[in-house]
Amino acid sequence: MFKRLLALVSILVVFGCAHHRDVRPGADGTHRVVVVGEDTDEASKSAIKQSQHYCEEKKKEAVFVDEKKQYTGDMDEDTYKTTKRVGKVAQVIGGGVYTMGGKNESAIGGIAGLGGTAAREAAGNGYTVEMRFKCQ
Numbered sequence: 001m002f003k004r005l006l007a008l009v010s011i012l013v014v015f016g017c018a019h020h021r022d023v024r025p026g027a028d029g030t031h032r033v034v035v036v037g038e039d040t041d042e043a044s045k046s047a048i049k050q051s052q053h054y055c056e057e058k059k060k061e062a063v064f065v066d067e068k069k070q071y072t073g074d075m076d077e078d079t080y081k082t083t084k085r086v087g088k089v090a091q092v093i094g095g096g097v098y099t100m101g102g103k104n105e106s107a108i109g110g111i112a113g114l115g116g117t118a119a120r121e122a123a124g125n126g127y128t129v130e131m132r133f134k135c136q
Contacts, residue, residue, distance in 0.1 A: 020054040022047070030065060032132050036125045038084065040069045043129035055135035065132040073126030080126045 024032040033051050037043030044067075051062040071077045 020050040020057075023050055023054045025054075026132075030132055030134055032130060034128065034130045036072070036128050038125050038127070040127045040129060043125075043127050044069070044131075047129050047131045051131060051133045055133075058135050060135035062133045063136045065134060067132075068130045070128055071126055072128040073124060075126075077126070084126075 020033070022033050022035050024034065026032065031051070031054065033047045033054075035043040035047045035050070037046060048062075048064075051064070055062040071080070073080045075083070
């Protein structure tokens, strides 16, 4: 019974993952995709990939009309960037110390790495990318 339930849940998860979850179809043939991300590069790549997948399902290609990128985070942009940068450094250095250090160093490295992860997560996703496209 448990194995069947687990298999059913797995199937639902696999098929429930939309490959273009952020696409908003337009009645006039111009569609929008709005993606929030940690930075504009990450969000843009996701928006393009989702747009392409959306059009591929219709046996067409995505043609982009326009694109807007803006900072939409809760804190001022400079603080956001600093928090992300410091968090990433703490993760990398903490991970290195955790792996390479002795017993005490490993504990400190693990704490630093977790602190970096917490800082990055607390800052959230600060950028919104909106693209309008057509399938041709």
